[in-house]
Structure formats: C-alpha cells, structure tokens
Amino acid sequence: MLKDITLGQYFPIDSVVHKMDARYKIIITLLFLVMLFWGQHVTSLIAGFVFVAVAMICSKIPPKMVLKSLKPIVPILIFTGLLNLFLLDGGKTYFQWKFVKITEQGVQTSVFMLVRICLLIAGTSLLTYTTSPIVLTDAIESLLSPLKKLKMPVHELAMMMTIALRFIPTLIEETDKIMAAQKARGADMESGSLIQRAHALIPILIPLFVSAFRRAEELALAMECRCYHGGEGRTRLRVLKSGMRDYIALALMILLFAAVIVLNIILH
C-alpha cells in the first residue's frame, strides 16, 4: 500500500542520537560528507566506516534498516562501478579484449567509489532515520537564519517545507482512499497499454487536485484566523536546545576529520 512509503523514513525510537540537537546532527553529517570526498586515501573510507558504525550503534537503528536505505541506489552503484572499471586507464592491465580493457587503476577507483557512495547514503540516511522531517526543517531554518540579513526569505522557505512535509502523508492517505473508491467502481489501473493506464489515472488525479486546493484554502484561512503573519517575532513550541552530548559528538567528528587530514598528508 502507498502508506508504507515512509517519507524521510523517520524511525521513532529512544536513543542518544535521537535526542541530539538536529542542528548539530546536520553539521556533523556535512562534515562527514566533506571528509568522505576530500580524502583521496583509504583512511578516509575507514574513518567514514567507523563513523557510520558508531552512529548506527548509538542510534539503535537496526543494521537491516541501514542496508535497506542502500537498496534504491543499487542501479547507480552498478552504473558507476562499471563506468569506472572500463573507462579508467592506468597501471597494470588485467584483461583486454579489443577496446575493452580492465586496469589496476580502474579496479581501484571503482571499488573506492562504490564504498564511498555506500557510506554516503548510509551516513545521511542515519540522519533522516533519527530526525523527524519537521525537526529537520526547524534545524535548517535555524542554520540558515544568518541569511535573513541578506533578505533571503528563510522563514517562509522553512514554512513551505514544513507544510509540504506535513501534508505528504495526508495526501498519500487521500490518494489511497480515492484509489480504493475508484477500484470499488471497477476502475482498472493495473492492466492495459501505457495510454490506457495514463487514462485510468484521471479518476484519481482530478479528485486529488480538487482536494489539495480545498485543503490549501482551508489551511490558509485557518492560519490567518490564528493571526499568522510570517516569521517576525514568532516564538516556537519546540525550541532546539544543544547540550553536552552535542558538543562531544561534534568534537569527536572534528577529531576524526583532523586525523584523516593528518594521515593524508603523512601518507602522500
């Protein structure tokens, strides 16, 4: 069913990582990404692996869930792997057939890239597993707030994201309902040619759009009734608070990054 698609894939359990300040989690994840792509040596991959492993244990997210997050990128992995494997030239040649050639350089780079992408996805999905989408938007708003001085509508953007996120489950539920209702009237969405199938979407899309517009209108009215007038002077129900655990986590991340930099310089 559509409802099983969890957006942002938030996995609500109680753990140290779940309790962390979302702003710190975002900064740490960004540092992790930079570290992964900056390091040209295998040490950065080891450090990345350590990071993912530690974060996974601390957040109590089952390894199965993390592996599941890798599933959608399997085609990309295969594509990148093959591309690097065949197109890069250098070092010893292992295999050659007409213009197809596999070399040492190719094998090395393709393995390196694969591990790197896997770690990238695993690390970032840990962020979304442990942080609800709404808190994430709050944190982004808070991190971007210096841009307000440059007249960037940060609050408005965050509010738009929050509303969009808030209504995705609602609209999915609505789509489910409409689909069920049209199926009850014998609508057939699973068979037929491409054109027939596109045609079969009309009975779903029209009611869905109508309801989305209706909801938007009602929401706008409700916000106005409660005197919403933008971000100026607005206080929050959930205030983002940072504490000891956030500082420690950030410090550890910086140390890890520093170690990777040092090792890179020494080993090169």
Next chain:
Amino acid sequence: MPILEAKNLTYTYSIGSPFEKTAVDHINLQIEQGEFVGIIGHTGSGKSTLMQMMNGLLKPTEGTVLLDGKDIWEKNADRRAVRFQVGLVFQYPEYQLFEETVYKDIAFGPKNMGLDEKEIDRRVRETAEAVGLREELLEKAPYALSGGQKRRVAIAGVMAMEPRVLILDEPTAGLDPKGRTKILTQLSAYQKRTGCTVMLVSHSMEDVAKYVSRLLVLSHAKVVCFDTPSNVFARGDELETMGLALPQITRVFRLLRERGITFPDEVYTVKYGAELLRARLEGRDPQC
C-alpha cells in the same frame, strides 16, 4: 447459504513497523441474502477496514471472505467481478467525483462493467431517481452541486452497478438531520424494491435503529454482538461503556421506567414511542 461470510477475518496495518495495529481481529460473520444489516462501533473499532475486506479491496492478513461460499482471494478469482457484486460506498464519497457531468460520473461503474449504452442509460436514470436526483441535474457538473446532492450522486454511482450487496460507510456523516433522514429512507425503499442486501455502517444508533433487521456491534476490532436491534439495545448499559449512545428515544423510555411508568418492551424509534404514549393517554392498545 449466506451470501457473504467472514471466517476468522483479521487485518493488521503496518506489520513489523513500530506503528503495527490490528484493526480487525478474528471476526466471524454471516450475512444472508436480502438482509438490511447495521454496523456500529466507535471511531477506530475496525468498521471501515472490515468493509473494505468484504469487497476485496484489502487482502486479509488472516482468514477468508466468502461470496456465495467462494473464497474471493482464491487463486485466479476475479476480484473486479467481486467488486461489481459487492458495491462499496466510502465515507465522504463526494470527494471521489471526477467526471464533467453527473450523468458520466454515475455511468463510470456500469461502463467499467462493459455494459452497452442502452443499459448504462437505463441504470443511470433509474438510480438517479432512486436517490432523488432530478433529471435536469444529470447534465450539470458535479462540482456545481450542493454537498447533499454530491453525496447522492456518489451513492448512485455505486448503486448503478446493481450490486447484490450494497455496503455504505457512514453515508449520512456531515449531513443535516433532514438530509440524513432522506438518504436513509431512500436507501430503505431501494432495498425493499430491489431485494438486495444492504450493510450500513454508522456510529449513530438513531440512524440504524429504524431501518435495519440485524445490528452488528464492533468494539476494539472484535464483534461484541450481532443480533436484532431490540436484543442489542437490551444490553444498553454495556453499549454505553463502549462509548456508544443508545437512541435518545430509548433513553427517554428507560428514564420513564425508572420512574415507574413501564411499557411492555424496549422502544427505539420515535414513531413507535409516540404511538405507545398516545395509546397510553387515550387508554387503548397501541396499534403497531
């Protein structure tokens, strides 16, 4: 043989996730041909989930649904055909209207059945009349109609498939008392005329008491009882602990009894209650 039967029927949402919830828990039911069954239960008692399993929209986690004794989830079973035989009108069905005209929207179901133009035309006109839609409304856009009219168009859309079992999930929700009575009376008349089986989901006792022959009470995903309205209402105190209110008229007569004014049996329609009182005042026997 019952027309529709549920055996050990169970449905669990989001199995294996932290949101797992059993909405229907090992339910057994037998619905006979031509019955008018009411289904009541508070919000979240599993009414809607149960109804969606009855016409094969949801696949049971456990157990079976039998239509004329045949399992609808049997291999190679045609579930689309099942849906034409067990018509389901969802809650707030007016939100599913999509065609340019009322006529086309009602015709959507019959068209999917592959009927010819003449038959479709007959069915659209007949059902529109059955739900009290005037002829000239048929060519209007559904979005131009009032809420109550839209609701009727949606109900007609399912009726036009002429299902042998018609299931309605809270068809009167959000309507004013007049609109409510009108829809229910028309439904009752339709059921008598066609002899089809009707299952009416509601959380208002008032609504169902008047029309149904049997009443199914659900609470916390399980069947509490499935009996005639008078037998069900006899367990009034039990119903009230489940958050279901008895019809107001029944409560009035219970209070009268507490004050020593007794009547032979339980009252659950205003008409019957009024007749009892009038007869008592005039010192004669009630005539119904």
